[in-house]
Amino acid sequence: MAKIPDFKTQDEAVEFWEVHDSADYWEDMEEVTFEIALHQNLFHPKLIVLTHRPEYCPRCQHDLDDTVIEYVARNNGHLLVIRDVPALRCRVNGHEYILEKTLDDVERLLDLEKTRKLQPSETIQVPVFSLKMTA
Ligand SMILES: [Zn+2]
Numbered sequence: 001m002a003k004i005p006d007f008k009t010q011d012e013a014v015e016f017w018e019v020h021d022s023a024d025y026w027e028d029m030e031e032v033t034f035e036i037a038l039h040q041n042l043f044h045p046k047l048i049v050l051t052h053r054p055e056y057c058p059r060c061q062h063d064l065d066d067t068v069i070e071y072v073a074r075n076n077g078h079l080l081v082i083r084d085v086p087a088l089r090c091r092v093n094g095h096e097y098i099l100e101k102t103l104d105d106v107e108r109l110l111d112l113e114k115t116r117k118l119q120p121s122e123t124i125q126v127p128v129f130s131l132k133m134t135a
Pocket of ligand 1: 057058059060061062090091092093094095
C-alpha cells in the first residue's frame with residue numbers, strides 16, 4: 001500500500017489527489033470526525049460542501065451543471081432567504097454541492113445580518129398553519 005505524502009499546503013494536496021486514486025491509499029488513511037457550524041440550508045438539507053470544484057459528480061461521476069439556489073437558514077432567531085447562491089448540480093441524479101468559498105460568503109452575510117449591518121433587499125410573508133386545522 002502506498003503512503004500519503006505530507007502536504008505543506010492545501011494546493012499541494014489538491015494537485016496530488018487530482019492525479020492519484022484515493023483507493024490506492026485507503027490503508028494509510030485515518031478516520032476523522034469534525035464539527036461544522038453550518039447554518040443548515042432548510043431547502044437543500046443534503047447539500048455537500050466541497051473544497052474545490054470537481055470535474056464530475058464525486059458521488060456518481062456524471063456531469064455537473066452550474067446552478068443557483070436559494071439558501072434558507074435560521075439566523076438571529078428568524079428565518080431568512082439568501083438568493084443567487086451559486087451551486088453545482090449533478091445532471092443525472094441531482095446531487096447538489098456548494099463550494100467552501102461560497103459557504104464562507106454565506107457565513108459572512110449571516111454575520112452581517114446578525115449585527116444588522118445589512119438590510120434585506122425585500123421581505124416576504126410566510127403562511128403559517130397548524131395541523132389541527134385539518135381536524
Ligand atoms: Zn451525482
